[in-house]
Amino acid sequence: GENVEQHPSTLSxxxxxxxxxxxxxxxxxxxxxxxxxxxxxxxxxxxIDIRSNVGEKKDQRIAVTLNKTAKHFxxxxxxxxxxxxxxxxxxxSTGGTSYGKLTxxxxxILTVHP
Amino acid sequence: xxxxxxxxxxxxxxxGKKLTVTCSQNMNHEYMSWYRQDPGLGLRQIYYSxxxxxxxxxxxxxxxxxxxxxxxxxxxxxxxxxxxQTSLYFCASSLYGNEKLFFGSGTQLSVL
Numbered sequence: 001g002e003n004v005e006q007h008p009s010t011l012s013x014x015x016x017x018x019x020x021x022x023x024x025x026x027x028x029x030x031x032x033x034x035x036x037x038x039x040x041x042x043x044x045x046x047x048i049d050i051r052s053n054v055g056e057k058k059d060q061r062i063a064v065t066l067n068k069t070a071k072h073f074x075x076x077x078x079x080x081x082x083x084x085x086x087x088x089x090x091x092x093s094t095g096g097t098s099y100g101k102l103t104x105x106x107x108x109i110l111t112v113h114p
Numbered sequence: 115x116x117x118x119x120x121x122x123x124x125x126x127x128x129x130g131k132k133l134t135v136t137c138s139q140n141m142n143h144e145y146m147s148w149y150r151q152d153p154g155l156g157l158r159q160i161y162y163s164x165x166x167x168x169x170x171x172x173x174x175x176x177x178x179x180x181x182x183x184x185x186x187x188x189x190x191x192x193x194x195x196x197x198x199q200t201s202l203y204f205c206a207s208s209l210y211g212n213e214k215l216f217f218g219s220g221t222q223l224s225v226l
Contacts (some may be wrong), residue, residue: 049214
């Protein structure tokens with residue numbers, strides 16, 4: 001089955017700096033890659049997603065890039081703010097008969113210092 | 115308000131005592147799924163249901179059962195809980211498939 005590796009496990013930045021979280025996946029058939037943000041005591045919340053037919057997607061300060069050849073994708077947060085502090089999860093899934101399955105990475109604890 | 119509601123929020127039980135964690139969504143979503151979250155392991159999928167007629171195993175289904183008798187509800191059943199099922203559990207739903215999931219607030223389960 002699919003395996004998703006996420007790095008780093010913790011990331012500490014100063015307010016205003018950029019943050020990058022990277023994920024690799026094993027199944028070349030994977031075609032959907034979402035990113036979720038989990039604040040303390042809450043459930044994960046979708047922040048951005050990308051499909052395999054797109055190389056990059058942006059939404060204000062957040063962007064995701066995908067390299068299908070290398071089987072990795074990354075989350076980029078620019079101009080970080082203290083409210084960006086949370087746990088971030090990447091995930092990957094294939095379509096077809098496995099459309100219900102979604103495999104998550106191990107998570108990255110992001111801390112933004114004021 | 116659109117939401118996924120899980121109950122209870124916290125649960126402490128003993129080995130072997132059957133329990134059910136309820137999950138309900140008010141968004142008329144077809145897809146529902148259960149995950150467990152453990153430190154260093156991320157979120158792992160237990161079961162998912164594409165619709166009321168289709169339910170299938172995720173990556174860690176052993177020791178769990180689910181039921182999808184109606185669209186809005188998807189309870190998670192532990193018939194004989196064991197300490198290795200101590201975890202934080204999340205229910206999620208979406209309009210279709212595993213995309214753009216809405217998560218509940220979680221159920222922290224401790225099995226003694």
